[in-house]
Amino acid sequence: MQRRTRQQLRISLLIVAIAAGLGAVFGLAIAGAGDGDGETRAYARAALRGVWTGGLIAGLLTAWEYIYVNRPAGLWVRRLTFLGNVGVRSLIYLAAIMLSIWSGATVFSIEGADPFGWNAQTVIQVGFSVLFSIGVNFAMAINGLLGQAVFLNFLTGRYHRPVVENRVLLFADLVGSTAIAERIGDLGFHGFLNDVYRDLSAPVIELGGVIHKYVGDEMIVSWPDTAAGRSRALQCGIEFHALLAAAEARYKNTHGAAPALRIGIHAGPVVIGEMGDVRQEIVFLGDAMNTASRLVDMCRTLGRPLLVSEALRDAEPSEDGPALEPMGETGVRGKTRPVAVYAPAP
Structure with a gap:
């Protein structure tokens, strides 16, 4: 089982467990608001109905997101406009919620309770479901616009005051972007670059990285600076x-050009904080950012598609992955000390 699948399964089980618990509390609250007929038995069945309903809602929705939307089949959903994305997801959420409410009422019927149908209890559940589905999907759409975890970081104020964190940084720059754009046109280049970024997102997510930002034709990805983070960054590159390389024929058929990358990876302390007033974003600053960027420039000089700094020299992409070979020390613009550079053995 792939790392990404295991992670999604753990998250799904956690969400299902939390939803089942909240469903039990909701069921007990509904039973407590009734006339008390049946007492212990009614409360037990109400709790079971809540567990069933909450767990089923969470199971259906996590399956929709992980098995469909985040897979190739769900590409059409991801390509929708902001409002279209919120609208489609909200309708799916509402359908799943209503199906789960009906299922809970059918499987765990309670004597004297209102049946599933047009009544006060159902109206309350539907109203709550609509608000919940729109709110969750609006937050998910905002998170997609801002980037992985950025929305949550803004809400929690994690970087409202700048902090220093040790991060592994991967800079990936598209080779020959100016020539490609001139050949296929600006609109064609936008579609080409968008497909490249979309394809590169899969290994980033699989290996636990976070896409910090896109800067023109350059992608910046980061991991916590740990032994695992360094190995995953190298593996990602x-x-x-x-x-x-595997998608070369597809890109040539679709866009008339095949992408290639120059990649630099470095690790070190980074200042992370919110920046701006009218328009805010979370920025990374520091020498580590500059060094990672310079490694990309060195790829052209040394004729290698991927270079890492000395900080990554002990990182191994996998048991059967290529070893790192020294490329010597190179002066980096803006630094007084040379940087030892390494590259995966060809």
């Missing part, structure tokens, strides 16, 4: 090249 290698997988980027393998993925685009």
Whole structure:
């Protein structure tokens, strides 16, 4: 089972457990608001109905997101406009919620309770479901616009005051972007670059990275600076090249050009904080960012598609992955000390 699948399964089970617990509390509250007929038995069945309904809602919706929307079949959903995305997802959420409410009322019927149908209890549940589905999907759409976890970081104020964090940084720059744009046109290049970013997102998510931002034709990805983070960053860079090489024919048929990357990976302390007033974003600053960017420039000089700094020299992409070979020390513009550079063995 792939790491991404295991992670999604753990998250799904956690969400189902939380939803089932909240459903039990909701069921007990509904039973307590009734006339008390049946007492213990009614409360027990109400709790079971809540567990069933909440767990089924969470199971259906996590399956929709992970098995469909985030897979190739759900590409049409991801390509919708902001409001279209919120609208489609909200309708799916509402349908799943209503199906789960009907199922709970059918499987765990309670004597004296209102049946599923047009009544006060159902109206309350439907109203809550509509508000819940729209709110969750609006937050998910905002998170998609801002980037992974950025929306949550803004809400919690994690970087309202700048902090220093040790991060592994991967800079991936598209080779020959100016020539490609001139050949296929600006609109065609936008579609080409969008497909590249979409393809590269898969290994980033699989390997636990976070896409910090896109800067023109450059993608910046980061991981916490741990042994695992360094190995995953190196593995991600290698997988980027393998993925685009495997998709070369598809890109040529679709866009008339095949993408290639220059990649630099470095690790070190980064200042992270909110920046701006009228328009805010979370920015990364520091020498580590500059060094990672310079490694991309060195790829052209040294003729290698992927270079890492000395901070990554002990990282291994996998048991059967290529070893890192030294490329010597190179002066980096803006730094007084040279940087030891390494590259995966060809």
